[in-house]
Amino acid sequence: MLSLDPTCLENLLTCSKDILPFRIMNQPELFTVTCHSLSEAEKEHRILSSHGYLCLLLDVLQSELQRSQSEAEPYRQAIDYIAANLHLPPTVCNVAKHISLSNAQLYRIFMLHAGCSPKQYINDQRITKACRLICSSSMPINLIGYAIGFKYESYFYRWFKNQIGITPSEYRMLTCTRQLP
Structure with missing residues (x-):
């Protein structure tokens, strides 16, 4: 199982506060960012950092879902066997x-x-x-x-x-x- 480093989560939350509303459109690399206090370079760095953290978070969630689904099949087989x-x-x-x-x-x-x-x-x-x-x-x-x-x-x-x-x-x-x- 993948896990996120506490620093990684802290950075994600910090970046999320700075990048107030953002929207992932059809492609994950397209963001609309509204933030007045950051320079363009800082915005770009924060966006890329946030994107990386979000991708990592999505990978963790996807692997957990796959693990859960792979365990559901033996459970179904077991309950079917018991019922029969x-x-x-x-x-x-x-x-x-x-x-x-x-x-x-x-x-x-x-x-x-x-x-x-x-x-x-x-x-x-x-x-x-x-x-x-x-x-x-x-x-x-x-x-x-x-x-x-x-x-x-x-x-x-x-x-x-x-x-x-x-x-x-x-x-x-x-x-x-x-x-x-």
Whole structure:
């Protein structure tokens, strides 16, 4: 990652104060400068200095944008893999392996894009799908547990109660207002 020297930033700000309004037109080298206190040579020097600093700043911003976009693709691949494999359920290791990243890289990308760990994201997706299936289908609770990757009904019940605070059956009765067929 590129970084700007504090002196460079200070010079940029100082130059910007002296070159009151300036406008970059179709070409970056064309400026309109309004400044009464500087000589023509000083104006030209300040303009060129400011232009160099602005170009450097634009390069830094562009490289940060490219880095962010390059990290977005593995994140999209990971969330697609998780969504397609909730019935397994996917583990952090499986997701990382699928998109050819280390667990640490996957963790960093999820913290950046989702604000949580991959494991928490997987759990959130599982509970969201479980709640949706409980309310939108007449599917038995044990099959819903299987659909999101639980082999044992009792473990699904305990996990669901730990996540939501009530059992899946209670959740169905309390939150699903429409009658299921």
